[in-house]
Amino acid sequence: MAGDHDNRRRHSGAVTIYDVAREVGVAPSTVSRAFSRPGRVNAETAERIRRVADELGYRANPMARALTTARTSMVAMVTADITNPVFFEIIRGADEAASQAGYVMLLADTQESDRRERDSLDRVVSNVDGIVLTSSRMSDSAIRMIAKQKPTIVLNRAVTDVPSVVTDDARGVRRAAEHLGGYGHRAITYIAGPEASWADGMRWRGLREAALELELTVRRVGPGVPTVDGGDAAAQRWSEHPTSGVIAYNAQMAIGFIRGARALGAQVPDEVSVIGFDNIFGAELVTPPLTTVAAPLRALGSTAVRTLLRLIGGKRMTTRRPLVVPTRLVVRGSTARHQA
Amino acid sequence: MAGDHDNRRRHSGAVTIYDVAREVGVAPSTVSRAFSRPGRVNAETAERIRRVADELGYRANPMARALTTARTSMVAMVTADITNPVFFEIIRGADEAASQAGYVMLLADTQESDRRERDSLDRVVSNVDGIVLTSSRMSDSAIRMIAKQKPTIVLNRAVTDVPSVVTDDARGVRRAAEHLGGYGHRAITYIAGPEASWADGMRWRGLREAALELELTVRRVGPGVPTVDGGDAAAQRWSEHPTSGVIAYNAQMAIGFIRGARALGAQVPDEVSVIGFDNIFGAELVTPPLTTVAAPLRALGSTAVRTLLRLIGGKRMTTRRPLVVPTRLVVRGSTARHQA
DNA sequence: CTGAAAGCGCTAACAG
DNA sequence: CTGTTAGCGCTTTCAG
Numbered sequence A, B: 001m002a003g004d005h006d007n008r009r010r011h012s013g014a015v016t017i018y019d020v021a022r023e024v025g026v027a028p029s030t031v032s033r034a035f036s037r038p039g040r041v042n043a044e045t046a047e048r049i050r051r052v053a054d055e056l057g058y059r060a061n062p063m064a065r066a067l068t069t070a071r072t073s074m075v076a077m078v079t080a081d082i083t084n085p086v087f088f089e090i091i092r093g094a095d096e097a098a099s100q101a102g103y104v105m106l107l108a109d110t111q112e113s114d115r116r117e118r119d120s121l122d123r124v125v126s127n128v129d130g131i132v133l134t135s136s137r138m139s140d141s142a143i144r145m146i147a148k149q150k151p152t153i154v155l156n157r158a159v160t161d162v163p164s165v166v167t168d169d170a171r172g173v174r175r176a177a178e179h180l181g182g183y184g185h186r187a188i189t190y191i192a193g194p195e196a197s198w199a200d201g202m203r204w205r206g207l208r209e210a211a212l213e214l215e216l217t218v219r220r221v222g223p224g225v226p227t228v229d230g231g232d233a234a235a236q237r238w239s240e241h242p243t244s245g246v247i248a249y250n251a252q253m254a255i256g257f258i259r260g261a262r263a264l265g266a267q268v269p270d271e272v273s274v275i276g277f278d279n280i281f282g283a284e285l286v287t288p289p290l291t292t293v294a295a296p297l298r299a300l301g302s303t304a305v306r307t308l309l310r311l312i313g314g315k316r317m318t319t320r321r322p323l324v325v326p327t328r329l330v331v332r333g334s335t336a337r338h339q340a
Numbered sequence C: 001c002t003g004a005a006a007g008c009g010c011t012a013a014c015a016g
Numbered sequence D: 001c002t003g004t005t006a007g008c009g010c011t012t013t014c015a016g
Helices: A017-024 A028-036 A043-056 A062-069 A086-100 A114-127 A140-149 A169-182 A198-214 A228-240 A251-263 A297-312 B017-024 B028-036 B043-056 B062-069 B086-100 B114-127 B140-149 B169-182 B198-214 B228-240 B251-263 B297-312
Strands: A074-079 A104-109 A130-134 A152-155 A164-167 A187-191 A217-221 A245-248 A273-277 A291-294 A323-325 A328-330 B074-079 B104-109 B130-134 B152-155 B164-167 B187-191 B217-221 B245-248 B273-277 B291-294 B323-325 B328-330
Touching (some): A017 A028, A028 A043, A062 B062, A062 B114, A074 A086, A074 A114, A086 A104, A086 A130, A086 A297, A086 B104, A086 B114, A104 A114, A104 B086, A104 B104, A104 B114, A114 A130, A114 A140, A114 B062, A114 B086, A114 B104, A130 A297, A140 A152, A164 A198, A164 A297, A169 A198, A169 A245, A169 A273, A169 A291, A169 A328, A187 A228, A187 A251, A198 A217, A217 A228, A228 A245, A245 A251, A297 A323, B017 B028, B017 B043, B028 B043, B074 B086, B074 B114, B074 B297, B086 B130, B104 B114, B114 B130, B114 B140, B130 B140, B140 B152, B152 B297, B164 B169, B164 B198, B169 B198, B169 B273, B169 B291, B169 B328, B187 B198, B187 B228, B187 B251, B217 B228, B228 B245, B228 B251, B245 B251, B251 B273, B297 B323
Parallel strands (some): A074 A104, A074 A130, A152 A164, A187 A217, A187 A245, A245 A273, A273 A291, B130 B152, B152 B164, B164 B323, B187 B217, B187 B245
Antiparallel strands (some): A291 A328
16 A cells, blocks of 8 residues: 555655655745745646645645744633633634634643643743633733733733723623512622632622612622532522522532522522523523523634734734623523512 | 833744853853753753843744754644533543643644544644544544554544544443343433444444343434434434433433433433433533443543653554543432332 | 754745 | 745754
């Protein structure tokens, strides 16, 4: 069988531009042009080059290209926790947008750790043309440092002077509060997430403001780890001053809270109505199905990388304000009218 | 503030080996050595170089390095579906192992599409030192082609002549059948997943063999899409010849099946006992909690890249047989004794 | 142990 | 439109 004993290619000895050039009988630079600036080369010649390149199995060496152009055609997406379902769709959206533009996406998981995030970034910055920081746990100034090195865009957070895209949490939490208020719940407990989370701050602040307008009472319990167990643990603290309405930092905590509350003898939604953020996979599968504030996760991811690509392309951001994508309330079984 | 107007670095003008060399007063090659082969340079000099490099903020340009060494220090992991929870922990395990070894991991999502998988691979092969193919949907021969180009290891599948790591599905499905049999279920329906899935074949075959030994009757329904909806749809087909035992290709399908069966008036586990594969996030949260065949997902991921790294390092695989990691049955509420 | 020199494969001027 | 000539930043002989 041919091709089984490729002795002609020792080491990285792949087919190069030179091989193609020799075969076609043109200068290497012409071959290069045929690929990078097709317009600038005789149509016929270009065609011939492409054909021969194909036959020879020529593949441009991206490293060599990167070395001269200072462009790698890669972007990095760093997320706080790959295993968090919120990120799935975001990642997929981002990956799609990147692929479409001919970019390769590098994924780094930081496991909710500031230090790991810096480390990842360190290993990755010089490999990419731009960076998407999703739910970063780093300080604003650390983020600005990164943004100074490479085009950067932050997701789920606003950092002064760094382009960002966020979900409309203020509106979302407001809708959640209205929903609860409309069902007759006058007091709401907020189950807080990680302290380093920007979104957590937004959600809590938004809730306070909405509560003021709607004349509801709010309390805050936490911070806690943004997981099912974290929510479960929070139920205990909630039970010390129970309220009939509960809004949790995310869906996992809401689910955990429901479990914890039930263990404490409180039925959902009969005695407590619960709302979570992020309409993750599973939110509709639990019992009762979870009412959540949903965001267009996929669009969030793709918007982020498209914006990033524009930034890489040299476009300045037209506005310094974060791009905000809308949220909506998905009402399911975990909320019900207040039992008088 | 210093550093705010970095005019000295136009374009990619980062700090290079030359800058460091000049500053320290040695030849560039010495600086290079100080980093790549510390042993081969005077300890003091090396120390001085490192210090200066640090002060200047020198960072080796990975592209340039890759160009000479033909090593990129990147590996790619391509998965059939990022949004499938099974992959979360696998990805994380892989990412950890890669980071530990100083490698950067590239993630490609192929959305269960053969074509997309080839495309991704195409864009990625030349950027990496090795590849992990997880639940690949490509043909064996296509996989072998890839493996010929770069060190490759396949996960959740066995391909002749390509190193692989798989879970012990045969054993897992056997344990599942035993469990069901022990509960008095004499007939089992297998809810099949995607046709292109190697694991699906293994699971079904394993079940058939186990059934033979245990003297159980088995039927197969499918193939179907490996999602909650896919499982839901399968319930209809199951109801045409209902059995009191059901084993689904994965947890999502099992969850969907439970929903579908319930809609058809069959209670779980009272009338049907259901088992799924892959102990994903959420399996314990649904009602009833799902009995599943669990695999050490994280270890699976890390084992895969560690093996890959060894391959890249030039080690031949000692064995041609797949590495198999154990599975175990996690019994929860979706299975119960057969009601006579 | 260290310096000098020669590329890795590609792109980017600059002439023609 | 095409060829020639320099490098990109790094590693790697090869001398010394």
